[in-house]
Amino acid sequence: MTITETLFGGLFAVAILFMAARRLGLSYYWSAILGGALPFLTFLGWSMATTGLGGDVLAIHLVVYMAGAAVLGVFGNMQSKKEPMHWAPKLLIAFFVVLTLFMAAFVSIATNGLPDSVAQLIMPNAHNQATHTRFPGAVPHDRNHLYEPHLQRLEQQRNLGWQVELKGFDAIKENTPAQVQIVAKDKQGAPIEGAKVTLDLWRMANSADDRKVEMTEKSAGAYATELNLGDAGNWIVEIYVERGQDSYLVQQPLTVVE
Numbered sequence: 001m002t003i004t005e006t007l008f009g010g011l012f013a014v015a016i017l018f019m020a021a022r023r024l025g026l027s028y029y030w031s032a033i034l035g036g037a038l039p040f041l042t043f044l045g046w047s048m049a050t051t052g053l054g055g056d057v058l059a060i061h062l063v064v065y066m067a068g069a070a071v072l073g074v075f076g077n078m079q080s081k082k083e084p085m086h087w088a089p090k091l092l093i094a095f096f097v098v099l100t101l102f103m104a105a106f107v108s109i110a111t112n113g114l115p116d117s118v119a120q121l122i123m124p125n126a127h128n129q130a131t132h133t134r135f136p137g138a139v140p141h142d143r144n145h146l147y148e149p150h151l152q153r154l155e156q157q158r159n160l161g162w163q164v165e166l167k168g169f170d171a172i173k174e175n176t177p178a179q180v181q182i183v184a185k186d187k188q189g190a191p192i193e194g195a196k197v198t199l200d201l202w203r204m205a206n207s208a209d210d211r212k213v214e215m216t217e218k219s220a221g222a223y224a225t226e227l228n229l230g231d232a233g234n235w236i237v238e239i240y241v242e243r244g245q246d247s248y249l250v251q252q253p254l255t256v257v258e
Contacts, residue, residue: 003060003108004104004108006061007060007064007100010061010064011064011065011068013038013039013042014035014065014068015068017034017038018072021034021035028073028074028077028080029077031073031076032069032073033069035068035072036065036068036069037066039065040065043058043065044058056107057107060103060107063100064100064104067096067100071093074089160246160248161187162184162185162187162241162248163184163186164184164185164239164241164250165183165185166180166181166182166250167181168180168181170255172254172257173232173256173257173258174231174232174256175229175230177226177227177228178228179224179225180199180225180227181218181222182215182222183222183223184241184248191222192221192241192243193217194217194243195241195242196242196243197223197240197241197242198212198214198239198240198242199212199214199215199237199238199239199240200212200240201213201227201237201238201254202235202236202237202238203231203233209230213227229256230256232256233256234254234255234256235253235255235256236251236252236253237251237253238250239251
């Protein structure tokens, strides 16, 4: 479910529970507490069992549900007493309603990106290529510390002397199945048989498209698989070849064409 569905669906549940509690004879205060707490606890349980949403999303839902319940309680109580509401509380409620809508919009854009029609209006011309507006993923602050292990790996691979030849990676079209193959040989030129070969594919524009694929050995030292990649653009492919205690890594850019 999207955040829009959980927010407004939850508000609908708040209203239903509030009215049900009032019919059961509960006060406006306890009806508001029950109406706001039960939908949030239900959403929290669903989140923990399925997606494991972050604290920011949970906080937004908590505020929206409890604020909605509070508004129902305040308005209902004042209406029952025939008391007019001062303009200041009305202004405060309107402010939080607008703030909630903006927060929901920002989280929705970060999660799902802008609608295509809106992106075409406000984003730069992408020359008929797909435009990604969603959050591309977090980058560790100490990523540069990985450089030293990278140099150690290069030295290990030079001593190992394996050779990996890539076939079919230069002819991949978007949304079109393509057969790719690698041929692995050891230092003496003999085929490397019985290895575990894995492809790590990184989508430069959108980490949500990243994937991992295992290749199958078709003949001595030859491993193949089928790739079906989505949007055209730049990717990074890493080929891991592992046999016993030895491992070999090849990394190269990959361009998916339209």
